Amino acid sequence: MTGDRLTTGTSTGTGTGGPRKADATGSGAGLDARLVVERGSFRLDVTLTAAPGDVVALLGPNGAGKTTALRALAGLVPLSGGHLRLDGKRLDRTPPEARPVGVVFQDYLLFPHLSVLDNVAFGPRCHGVRKAEARAQAAVWLERMGLAAHAAAKPRNLSGGQAQRVALARALATHPRLLLLDEPLAALDARTRLDVRAQLRRHLAGFEAVAVLVTHDPLDAMVLADHLVVIENGRIVQQGSPAHVARHPRTDYIAQLVGLNLYRGRADGHTVRVQDGPSITTSEDLAGDVFVVFPPGAVTLHRERPHSSSARNVWRCEVAGLETHGDQIRADLTGDLPLVADLTTVAAAELDLHPGAVVWATVKAAQTHAYRA
């Protein structure tokens, strides 16, 4: 229903982002799921397909239903409808312990009373492997993760990055056909994050089955996944390759995530008339419903209406707010066309920007990008 419409919408709207590199439904290998979960007034309805070797990222704001989708895949939340097939086998009614699924939880949930080695050996033990053999397998996994020295340690003595790798080893030790990662980097501090993200990318690249990760961090999604599924309010609003989604956002949420000004309007040649707003002159020649994006850095601000500017787009704005953004100032502007603009601290001082100040914003047509909605 909703999922279908959106999937179709995406593939018609884009050339490169829509179709997947493999159609899991046809071959039977990989993941083929339509997850419908109803809880009170909230309804999750997403369609996910992935071939073995794919890394899919579910990206979305808090409360969008990403984690619910993950829990439904793991069997921790029952499906209200839809279906779930993994490598051709139906798993809808299979209890979590019988699913070939491994989960890395957000705060890892390493068993505090077991050593690192026994945490990793837990899965094999539950699958009927003898104690000595399970520990030997666990030792191999720890070796692979570079954690052999910590085998005897208790989880509370591990750093965040080490705990993350133990959780990954524990999930992989059962040889899952579907690996689920819930916000795998959210519990880490910024410095550790960088290292762990790179390591995780390496491990995921070597993983031969389907991996699905949930994140609200676009960078994690871009670096780790080769397919991005954006969920808002329980629905898929956009999907495609990370690069494609980043360059062609279709909702304000994604545009904000990737730091672009996004508008929807009707194109007639090089002119796009924005709904309830002014026109934007673009470099593309299009007709019909389109999106227009431009980065905040492409906006130039002036105190007086510019006459000599070569920019085709000139709008009168009012400063609503200012904040530092890296080594720049990000200005939040209201007016005919609400937009955000980045400028240097020096420029902001020279313009005497303050909330309430009236400014003129210009954007060159060449720095805008228009694409069909």
Add this chain to the structure above:
Amino acid sequence: MTPPGEAGTARRPHTGRPRRRTRGGAPLPLLLPALIGLVFLVLPLVALLVRAPWRSMPGLLTSSEVWQALRLSVVCATAATAVSLVLGVPLAWLLARTEFPGRRLVRALVTLPLVLPPVVGGVALLMALGRNGVAGRWLDSWFGITLPFTTTGVVLAEAFVALPFLVITVEGTLRAADPRYEEAATTLGASRFTAFRRVTLPLVAPGIAAGAVLAWARALGEFGATITFAGNFPGRTQTMPLAVYLALQNDPEAAIALSLVLLAVSVAVLAGLRDRWMGAS
């Protein structure tokens, strides 16, 4: 006003723990009842120590009746605790982890023996398991099992009173424990029972131990239900509290000596609980 520098030097260095005590004296309307309350609680215990027949103590405590009663008490309380553990931990898990119709009612029923006068519990047990009781009748005619006025009866009476303590304690610990560890275990292939046995049980072990100690202490001091359901037969059903009560009629010195033994056991239990499981407060 004190200059800030001086105030800074006078103040004790922060030790991390926020000060919560009120400075200065407590108001009299609070202080007076508090002190009376304290005296009220402590005085009887002090009196027990003051009036203790210290000289004849060794003789009293080594008499065979005392040892018999003490041994029976410890054996029965331990058995009642074991029964409470076997039945109570699963019951606590059911109450803490599952949702079923009437769960609140079940919880209320489990808690009832906590507030029920133990004598009433004893009468109720007689009505259920007595020779003419609802279930006891069948136990007697089918299996020839008689429970009232036996040592097993003592264990049952004590377990009836002690079980709620264990269930409430363990349920609280289970509720505080993160159920997602069980979920993590199931995603690794553990059945719910395996997850309980290998993950939940070790995680809530301190709570179970605390509940077991509470149940044991309660069973050790049990009087009303025991004397009603199991009677007062030396060597068979006469536990320490019954022996104390009986001794008070004929030999008050012996009663004091027995009471001191029970007091010592209680203090030991409290100390053990505080140090190991409750944490210093």
